[in-house]
Amino acid sequence: MHKDNNAVRDEIIRRSGVNPRKCMRCGKCSATCPAYDEMEFHPHQFVYMVESGDIEPLMNSKSLYQCLTCFACVDRCPRGVEPAKLVEAVRLEVIRKQGANHLKADDIPALVTEELPQQAIVSAFRKYTK
Amino acid sequence: MQRIGVFVCWCGSNIAGTVDVEAVSEALKSEPGVVFSTNYQYMCSQAGQDIIKNAIAEHKLTGIVVCSCSPRMHEATFRKTAAAAGLNPYMVEIANIREQCSWIHKDMATGTEKAIILGKAAVAKVNLNAPLTPGESPVTKRALVIGGGIAGIQTALDIADAGFPVDIVETKPTIGGKMAQLDKTFPTLDCAACILTPKMVDVAQHENIRIFSYSEVVEVGGFVGNFDVKIKKKARYVKEDVCTGCGICTEKCPMKKAPNEFNMGMDNRPAVYIPFAQAVPKVATIDPNYCNMLKNGKCGLCAKVCTAGAIDYTQKDEIIEEKYGAIVAATGFNPISMDKFDEYAYNQSKDVITSLEFERLTNAAGPTAGKLLRPSDGEHPHTIVFVQCVGSRCAACAEKGKEYCSKICCMYTAKHAMLTRDKYPDTDVYVFYIDVRTPGKSFDEFYRRAVEEYGVHYIKGMVGKVSPEGNKLMVQASDLLANKQLHIEADLVVLAAAIEPDKSARPLATMLTASMDTNDFFTEAHPKLRPVESPTAGVFLSGTCQGPKDIPETVSQASAAAAKVIGLLAKDKLTGNPCVAHSDELMCNGCSSCERVCPYGAITYVDKEFRMPDRTTAIRRVASVNTAVCQGCGACTVACPSGAMDLNGFKNAQIMAEVDAICK
Numbered sequence: 001m002h003k004d005n006n007a008v009r010d011e012i013i014r015r016s017g018v019n020p021r022k023c024m025r026c027g028k029c030s031a032t033c034p035a036y037d038e039m040e041f042h043p044h045q046f047v048y049m050v051e052s053g054d055i056e057p058l059m060n061s062k063s064l065y066q067c068l069t070c071f072a073c074v075d076r077c078p079r080g081v082e083p084a085k086l087v088e089a090v091r092l093e094v095i096r097k098q099g100a101n102h103l104k105a106d107d108i109p110a111l112v113t114e115e116l117p118q119q120a121i122v123s124a125f126r127k128y129t130k
Numbered sequence: 131m132q133r134i135g136v137f138v139c140w141c142g143s144n145i146a147g148t149v150d151v152e153a154v155s156e157a158l159k160s161e162p163g164v165v166f167s168t169n170y171q172y173m174c175s176q177a178g179q180d181i182i183k184n185a186i187a188e189h190k191l192t193g194i195v196v197c198s199c200s201p202r203m204h205e206a207t208f209r210k211t212a213a214a215a216g217l218n219p220y221m222v223e224i225a226n227i228r229e230q231c232s233w234i235h236k237d238m239a240t241g242t243e244k245a246i247i248l249g250k251a252a253v254a255k256v257n258l259n260a261p262l263t264p265g266e267s268p269v270t271k272r273a274l275v276i277g278g279g280i281a282g283i284q285t286a287l288d289i290a291d292a293g294f295p296v297d298i299v300e301t302k303p304t305i306g307g308k309m310a311q312l313d314k315t316f317p318t319l320d321c322a323a324c325i326l327t328p329k330m331v332d333v334a335q336h337e338n339i340r341i342f343s344y345s346e347v348v349e350v351g352g353f354v355g356n357f358d359v360k361i362k363k364k365a366r367y368v369k370e371d372v373c374t375g376c377g378i379c380t381e382k383c384p385m386k387k388a389p390n391e392f393n394m395g396m397d398n399r400p401a402v403y404i405p406f407a408q409a410v411p412k413v414a415t416i417d418p419n420y421c422n423m424l425k426n427g428k429c430g431l432c433a434k435v436c437t438a439g440a441i442d443y444t445q446k447d448e449i450i451e452e453k454y455g456a457i458v459a460a461t462g463f464n465p466i467s468m469d470k471f472d473e474y475a476y477n478q479s480k481d482v483i484t485s486l487e488f489e490r491l492t493n494a495a496g497p498t499a500g501k502l503l504r505p506s507d508g509e510h511p512h513t514i515v516f517v518q519c520v521g522s523r524c525a526a527c528a529e530k531g532k533e534y535c536s537k538i539c540c541m542y543t544a545k546h547a548m549l550t551r552d553k554y555p556d557t558d559v560y561v562f563y564i565d566v567r568t569p570g571k572s573f574d575e576f577y578r579r580a581v582e583e584y585g586v587h588y589i590k591g592m593v594g595k596v597s598p599e600g601n602k603l604m605v606q607a608s609d610l611l612a613n614k615q616l617h618i619e620a621d622l623v624v625l626a627a628a629i630e631p632d633k634s635a636r637p638l639a640t641m642l643t644a645s646m647d648t649n650d651f652f653t654e655a656h657p658k659l660r661p662v663e664s665p666t667a668g669v670f671l672s673g674t675c676q677g678p679k680d681i682p683e684t685v686s687q688a689s690a691a692a693a694k695v696i697g698l699l700a701k702d703k704l705t706g707n708p709c710v711a712h713s714d715e716l717m718c719n720g721c722s723s724c725e726r727v728c729p730y731g732a733i734t735y736v737d738k739e740f741r742m743p744d745r746t747t748a749i750r751r752v753a754s755v756n757t758a759v760c761q762g763c764g765a766c767t768v769a770c771p772s773g774a775m776d777l778n779g780f781k782n783a784q785i786m787a788e789v790d791a792i793c794k
Binding site for chain 2: 026037045
């Protein structure tokens with residue numbers, strides 16, 4: 001398992017408040033999921049992949065947005081794992097990573113020119129240091 | 131001043147390998163009170179014990195310290211040695227220099243230093259020891275078994291066969307318990323009734339057994355060997371000794387709408403009823419909630435048709451008081467309620483049933499005379515889905531179900547699936563499982579037979595949802611190995627509901643001062659080495675009241691509990707443990723703190739007259755310890771705010787002397 005993946009996994013676990021280790025692999029979440037057929041990765045796989053740090057495929061999969069957040073899996077999980085909360089946490093990870101495509105804050109000073117309005121620099125810092 | 135002898139054991143090289151035993155015996159020579167100190171290769175051997183005996187006589191020793199293994203190992207040995215030499219056995223102290231010293235240290239210098247300190251502590255304690263004499267109490271040679279299921283039946287039969295009288299108290303009108311409701315029993319598939327009912331008859335006919343059916347224990351007092359128990363015999367409105375069990379009353383009773391609990395409420399019974407044909411005692415019982423005569427005085431038909439004249443509408447509850455030497459709890463289990471599992475539609479469809487209901491549906495004496503028919507329309511089901519672990523293995527945070535594995539479901543579901551395929555080969559049978567757990571003799575072979583020979587579809591995964599549609603049940607489930615979601619059109623869904631201890635267990639445990647775990651299972655005195663005894667002396671555990679068990683295990687445990695009871699009742703007198711709590715009445719302020727913390731109910735408060743100055747007297751409320759019940763745990767000595775409570779043999783002063791010796 002890759003170290004970076006561990007860091008992402010730990011962050012997702014922290015953010016969601018879910019302990020995927022409680023999962024006993026009964027599959028009731030996938031049995032109960034109304035959006036099952038639309039998904040590439042099903043709820044039980046989702047929990048397992050987060051636990052093993054296999055987050056990248058989840059972030060790139062459409063499955064992430066097929067979850068209706070109906071919470072049927074949360075309600076029926078006998079171990080109290082709350083898979084839907086993990087889905088939510090991974091979605092948030094995707095959103096937060098979106099900033100990574102943009103300018104790095106450290107790169108901005110090199111791009112500053114005389115013509116650039118002061119306000120634009122300030123807002124660029126505000127935006128890209130978050 | 132004591133005259134103390136110190137005996138340091140080498141235990142071969144076990145102690146001598148890491149502890150300089152010569153240095154230890156030399157160092158302890160100069161401790162206060164020590165008049166003799168020596169060491170020997172094996173102190174527990176005959177030669178070693180002779181050294182101790184001779185030294186006691188020669189040096190007129192009043193106390194001895196043996197530096198050796200754990201007191202759990204040889205304290206009893208050395209106490210006997212001391213007693214044989216005329217010394218009070220409670221003047222012996224063991225310094226554990228093996229398990230707590232030589233075995234955990236590698237360095238000789240450290241080991242020796244610690245051994246000397248442990249020896250000094252023991253010497254300091256012996257200096258304050260006083261001779262103790264254990265008390266004796268008589269034993270009432272009669273046992274009480276609470277619960278008349280297979281566990282209670284087996285325990286009672288074994289005790290009675292050993293020649294001791296036994297009473298069985300059963301809340302239902304008949305003994306037999308859950309096993310009487312079962313159809314076949316795994317793994318050999320013999321019929322439950324065929325093997326149980328002869329035992330029930332044995333119970334009924336045994337000269338040493340009395341059955342209090344339709345009765346419950348309402349009060350327990352006393353202590354091991356001398357329990358005083360009050361049993362409430364509920365009014366059954368039928369004279370038990372007159373009724374012949376002919377069943378005419380049950381046929382003629384016009385009120386036939388009472389739910390039949392023996393058939394899990396799947397059919398009805400009359401207001402006057404005999405639970406099943408082989409009931410013991412075979413006596414009718416009138417259900418006051420349904421009998422028109424008892425409710426509004428309008429009927430009395432059963433009294434008219436009873437040729438024996440056994441009906442008595444005026445019968446009242448009766449309290450029976452009896453003394454017992456030992457009590458066995460055998461209160462059994464029930465399946466949990468399915469109310470919190472809406473997803474399985476148990477309350478929406480009659481065709482979603484629990485496994486115990488399925489047993490009744492396949493039982494020849496059940497509501498369908500053994501034909502597997504759907505409860506809703508009486509049709510033969512062609513697709514049956516079994517769901518395992520319903521309410522078992524649930525995390526506490528899920529707030530439904532139980533955390534433990536119910537243990538018996540895997541096997542009975544395999545049995546149900548196999549028998550269904552055997553009788554009705556045109557049926558498709560699915561079993562959804564999380565894990566199949568089949569440890570036990572011939573158990574896994576049984577499960578494999580269901581799969582390989584009977585073609586039961588075992589699917590790794592769980593059912594998520596059952597929705598009734600028309601006369602079908604749409605089952606949505608996951609097949610984890612195929613990574614698919616399945617949709618099965620089923621005719622019958624069977625839920626393997628978790629089992630829980632009977633609701634009567636908790637109040638009973640309170641009466642017995644027996645401890646329970648968070649799931650309301652009785653706690654055993656030791657999970658491995660004393661599995662059939664409660665920590666409360668004289669209380670024993672039989673069957674599922676201690677934890678989930680199948681029939682073979684229950685019967686083994688029931689016989690084990692009986693053996694323990696027989697061992698107790700065979701004694702004429704019980705020798706107590708003299709290391710019990712003792713209250714200094716002059717210091718006791720009557721606050722009741724000790725009474726509240728005592729886990730054994732050994733402390734009571736009494737009003738006692740005390741001499742006061744100037745020839746006056748005063749009545750004060752003081753604690754009194756029942757030494758036969760006290761187990762010497764010491765909780766009271768900690769709770770006592772005035773320092774009146776002390777533990778014989780482990781007095782606060784003795785413990786403090788040990789601590790001082792260690793810290794010096």
